[in-house]
Amino acid sequence: MYAFDFVKPSTLDEALSALAEDEAQAISGGQTLIPTLKQRLAMPSKLVSLTGIAELKGVKTEGNTLTIAGATTHAVVAKEAAEAYPALASLAGRIGDPSVRALGTIGGSLANNDPSACYPAAALASGATIVTNTREIPADDYFQGLFTTALDEGEIVTGVKFPIPEKAHYQKFIQPASRFPLTAVFVAKYSSGVRVAVTGASEDGVFRWSEGEEALGANFSPDAVSGLSVDPDGMMADMHGTAEYRAHLVKVLTARAVAAANG
Amino acid sequence: MPEIEMTVNGKPMSGTVEGRTLLSDFLRDMLGLTGTHIGCDTAQCGACTVHLDGRQVKSCNVFAMDAAGAEVTTIEGMANADGSLGAIQAAFQTHHGLQCGFCTPGMVMAAAGLLKENPAPTEAEIRAHLEGNICRCTGYHNIVKAIQAAAAELGAKPIAAE
Structure with a gap:
């Protein structure tokens, strides 16, 4: 790692003023950022830890909205969201491994927007709102491609508001060495319609499978997608799976998610 | 600094x-x-x-x-106050839960983490919990046995070792 200063403020205001400095970078759980720093793929002058800020932690339910503060760990979401939004809690409880879940945070995952991360699928499929220190961004506008989001320099994710669906499920087909999804699908059914978000598959990161959404909106059953096909154009291809394989997985995992959501 | x-x-x-x-x-x-x-x-x-x-x-x-x-x-x-092996460590020894021993400190700490949250885990829960701990010698079977034995031992006592 290149050398950098490290500060751990206890309030959001202190963190934001530290982040205003040139080349300062926020760090939350660090479970992706620290390996990145070890490979010298980033060279911040200062890391600003968000883990000591009480106002950035916690899970609460108000009416039909589940709000998770930005620096809440996957382990806490897995426990505390279990009643209000079981599909989301289940997703959080399957990220990485127990040690990663003890430190990794929802805000960190969404700010990084890894094309194979789990949380972006949940946020997009739920039509969540990403709350930052300056504004609220709908998930449909937030994800802008590989490791790219609507966040500005120095802007941090302070929370995420999830509308609670009638039914939902997250189906993850795991790449066993990395424990990231090879492809994964989050399906959420609302009174207003069905949303299907796919991670791990596209070269542009998380996306909505609109054809699948339309079919499931008319008939929320696994059969509804059986006649559809997903275009492999623009899908990732590597030693673990071809573009065609990933495209096929989108359909298969969507059907499985619907079957599981229907119980 | x-x-x-x-x-x-x-x-x-x-x-x-x-x-x-x-x-x-x-x-x-x-x-x-x-x-x-x-x-x-x-x-x-x-x-x-x-x-x-x-x-x-x-x-x-x-x-x-x-x-x-x-x-x-x-x-x-993780050792007892008198320097003897703690219950999880002793179970790894008894059940041959190690060969080269390099992964063992991490395995013992992961086992302790699991048993604190879930004092009576199933075999499947133990294996799932060890997802982030890699052993290149034992094939995990004896590690799982050791953790099952430690769970039984600690479950029989009113106060856990840690």
Whole structure:
């Protein structure tokens, strides 16, 4: 790692003023950022830890909205969201491994927007709102491609508001060495319609499978997608799976998610 | 360079670190607690697993300064007060849960993390919990047996070892 200063403020205001400095970078759980720093793929002058800020932690339910503060760990979401939004809690409880879940945070995952991360699928499929220190961004506008989001320099994710669906499920087909999804699908059914978000598959990161959404909106059953096909154009291809394989997985995992959501 | 303090295995410790100093390096190089092993240094293998404020973490994937003021438990803190092996450590010995022993500190700390949350885990829950701890010798069967035995042993006692 290149050398950098490290500060751990206890309030959001202190963190934001530290982040205003040139080349300062926020760090939350660090479970992706620290390996990145070890490979010298980033060279911040200062890391600003968000883990000591009480106002950035916690899970609460108000009416039909589940709000998770930005620096809440996957382990806490897995426990505390279990009643209000079981599909989301289940997703959080399957990220990485127990040690990663003890430190990794929802805000960190969404700010990084890894094309194979789990949380972006949940946020997009739920039509969540990403709350930052300056504004609220709908998930449909937030994800802008590989490791790219609507966040500005120095802007941090302070929370995420999830509308609670009638039914939902997250189906993850795991790449066993990395424990990231090879492809994964989050399906959420609302009174207003069905949303299907796919991670791990596209070269542009998380996306909505609109054809699948339309079919499931008319008939929320696994059969509804059986006649559809997903275009492999623009899908990732590597030693673990071809573009065609990933495209096929989108359909298969969507059907499985619907079957599981229907119980 | 900044000076940090933390409680390690119940004792107050301090040392001078850089921003980039990892918790694993602080424990090993500054405090001489070399029971915490560094296997991959890429947060995959789990040999460096310790407990940070009661949570199981990979110490090569935490900055020492982020752990300032925290309570840390390492493998050195798992023995009984008289120096004899703690229940989990003893079970690993009895059930031959190790061969080369390199992954063992992390395995024991992961087992302790599991048993704290779930004192009577099923075999499947044990295997799932060990997802982030890699052993290249034993094939995991005896590690799982050791953790089952430790769970039974600790379950029979009113107070857990940790």
